[in-house]
Amino acid sequence: MSTIEEGPLHSVMGRIGGFSARRPWLVVAAWLLVAVTVAGLVLTFGRVTDEDAALPGSAAQHGRDLLEAHFTGSQNATGQVLFRSAGPPLDTAAVAAAAQRITEVEHVAAVAKPVLSADGRTGYVDVQFDLGPRAVTPALTGDVMDAAATGGIETLPAGALARPESDTGRSEAIGLVVALVVLVVAFGGLIAASLPLVTAIITLVCGVGAIGLAGHLTGIPSVATTLGTMIGLGVGIDYALFLITRYRALLAAGTARPAAIAGTVASSGSAIVFAGGTVIVALGGLAVAGVPILATLGWTSGLVVLVAVAAATTLLPALLTLLGPRIAAPRVRDRPSLWGRLADRVTRRPWRYALTSTVLLLALAAPATAMTLGQTDAGDDPAGSDTRAGYDAMAAAFGPGMNGPITVVAELTGPAATTADSRLTALTAAVAGTAGVASVQPVRLAGDGLVASVRVLPATAPSDPATLATVDRLDDLHVAGLTVAVTGQTAIRGELADRVGARMPYVIGLVVLLSALLVFAAFRAPVVAAKAALMNLLSVGAAYGVLTAVFQWGWGVTWTGLDGPVPIEAYVPMMLFALLFGLSMDYEVFLLTAVRESWVRTGDNARSVRDGLAGTGVVITSAALIMVCVFAGFVLSSAPVVKMIGLGLAVAIAVDATVIRGLLVPATMALLGRLNWWTPARRPGRGTPRPRTSGSGASTR
Structure with missing residues (x-):
């Protein structure tokens, strides 16, 4: 049985790298053509989102199906336009005139008679469309609100008209700026540092653009594009960082550039395919939950990861070829690195570091035992947002139940x-x-x-x-x-929370099993595979604990921009589990690849652990810092769900790259000794190291 360094995938990726090096302009032109085509389609047709929830097999969904089957037009979207006066009661004639203008907007099927509050200062009209929820685009919402505009009267959208706006531009900008700074420091040059950003931007244009276009064909919630952006930035930059680091290491060892590119894609590219495949498989496990929104978020995020892997293993090698000697090899320092010194300490006292890091992780995860799943609404949005303004106005005038x-x-x-x-x-x-x-x-x-x-x-x-x-x-x-x-949405989301809670153990079990099998396929070491799964569970637990403490208990929640504690959206923990389990495996595969190369070369377990940590520590730290900043930047979003996902991902990656990969993994590997690489192979000697004459030095992927 072959491993990640020597199997068929290694050979295939080597050929892909060789092709990209021989035909760089063809590869670059193909990617630009795809990116321009997707961007053009998005600009022409726009991105459509659908916040409508569905839950096949539930009692609430059965009631909804009955409505759609027996009441004409019940499947179409319905929104509300609110009219509010800060002074005297509303001018009913002006409101009626506005309602009449709304009826003349294209795709408006009917406008109900205005309803006024008890004090007469707030009113609303129901707006029935002849289109489904997905077809209520921002442009259509704008047309309705323009028609409703009345001098001296404030108008606010509600219902299907209160579409959550994408406000992630600032988060994306912060992520890109931080990534550029970290990459410049890591690579010591602007040209090399810009390449991961180029591949990440291409990933966003192609992957996130495709998600937006898919909204015309099926229901895509707005959080899907936001999540795709987060993942695209994170893995797009990280994968390119790993490849460039390996490429420069080969150049420093005297390898010719074409051979270095092919070797980089063969070795690091194979590891990236395994890492990306683990993320995709973990996200695919969400399908067994029987919750459509989770399945949608799973395949949309997986699509972005797939694009990121493809861009890193084809576009980046082509760019490296075109840039030639401008991607200089790194200067080699003789003095031990910070990570090398840490590796020495950990391997000398493995029990101390194993116990200390485990206690810390369990303390972070402890609040998760009190986690309860619920549902957020527009009332949890930050004050001042359009959705919150309409929600508050409706609740104040007609009671809180009017919003649900x-x-x-x-x-x-x-x-x-x-x-x-x-x-x-x-x-x-x-x-x-x-x-x-x-x-x-x-x-x-x-x-x-x-x-x-x-x-x-x-x-x-x-x-x-x-x-x-x-x-x-x-x-x-x-x-x-x-x-x-x-x-109704409230009833469906309530059943959704119950179903997620009931099926979460099955999803966790499936994702853990599949991820462990992938690691086993990569290294043929069952102990390493089981340990990787356990370590990832600890990082996810830490993220759950922080989510519970911040959003459910309210510890520091105002720092996120919210007014106070909010319910943890039912599908967020399960989504985070699949995503974090996949992303954590990325660093695990990265570190284990370096450790195993040293083990195969030396047969010394303690030395291989030290070499692996010393050789990958800087790259893992740089990659994790970029990803943490990218994810944390999305806490600035106005949507509570996006804040939860951003904070959960940032905490888990930070914990994973420091406490787990820096302390717990090397400590446990030092304790396990040769058992790390035991394999149930039938032929004798398969689990023992085989000295190699080439490829010296700990791998950087």
Whole structure:
């Protein structure tokens, strides 16, 4: 059985590197053509997002399906336009005129009669579209709000019109600037430092652009493009950093440039393919959760990682060829590095460092035992944002439940009904008498008389756990001759949280198993594979603990730009688990590749651990610092979910690259000794090192 350094993948990647070195202009032109095409399509058609939640197999989804099947137009988007006066009551004639103008906007099917608050200073109109939620583009929202504009009256969007705006430009700029500074320091030159940024930008244009275009075909939440941007910047820069470091090391060893490029892609490129493949496999594990939004976030993020791997292993070698001698080899320093000295300390006292780092990681993870899953709403957005302004205005004028209406759907089990059917009267009375219900609108009966619906306004906000309790009570209603189901975004998201909690152990088990198998395939060492999985669980646990302490308990939450504690969105922990497990394996593969090369060369376990840590410490630190800054920059986003993902990723990567890779992994490898590389191979001697005459020095990938 072959390993990552000598298997078929090594040979294939070597040929890919050789082709990129022989035909650099062709490779660069192909990438530019793809990037320009994707960018042109995005500029022409735009990016479409869909915040609508769906949960096949749930009771709430069943109720929604009944509405769509029996009520014409119920599958189309509905938004609200709010009118607010800071002084006297609203001019009802002006509001009516605005409503009339809205009806003339293309794709507006109907505008309901204005509804006024008790004090007359706030009102709203329901705007029914003839399009589904995905088709309500920012341009269409702008047209509606322009038509609603009325002098002296403030207008605010709500519902399908309150689309979350992308405000990640500042985060992306911070990530790129920090990355450039770190790369200049690491490479000692601006030209070499700019190459990882070029590949990362190409990755963003192609990968994130493709996600935006996919929104025209299927539901893509806005967080998907944000997450794709985060991942694209992080891995796009990191993979290029690893390759350039290896390339310069080969040049320093006297290897000719064409051979150095082919050798770099063969060795480092193979490791990158394994690392990227681990991320993609981990994200693919989200599909077993049975939650569409997780599956969508999984494949969209995986697409960006795939593009990053392709750009790093084809575009970057071509650019290295074109730049020629301007990518100078690094100057070799004889004095021991900081990481080399740390490696000496850790391997001399492995028990001390293993126990200390384990205690620290468990302390960071401890708050995760109190984590509860919930759902955020626009009321959790930072004050001053458009979505928060509309939410607050609606809640102040009409009650908090106005932002999260619930729909009770009833199937008639007997004959078709008429509007005077006593069963409908009993349904309305039962719903109105349920604890937690603030108001009930008149019952609606489908044209076929087989399904009825009642729109309910709860007394509490959508993200309040009391609202889910109200949903449960409504779901338990028993009315003679009716079968009741409760639906709406609040109800669906509540069931989503329950399903995520129930299936999370299965997803964790699958991702851990698949990732461990990939590491085993790379190194043919089951002990190393099992240990890698355990280490990654510790880094994920630390991220969970920090998330719980900050967002759920409110420790320092105001530093993130939020007013106070917010619920941890149900799908975030599972998404973070898959993503972090994959990204953590990246550094694991990087370090283990260097350790194993030294082990094969020397047969000395302690020395191979020291060589591996000393040879990769600077690169891992640089790569992790870039990724941490990129992820942390997204905490500046206005969306609480983006803040959670950004902070969770930043904490986990920081912990992984310092405590785990710098202390715990080398300490445990020093303790395990030759057992690290034991393999259940049948032929004798397969687990023993074989001296090599070439490739001296710890690998940098």
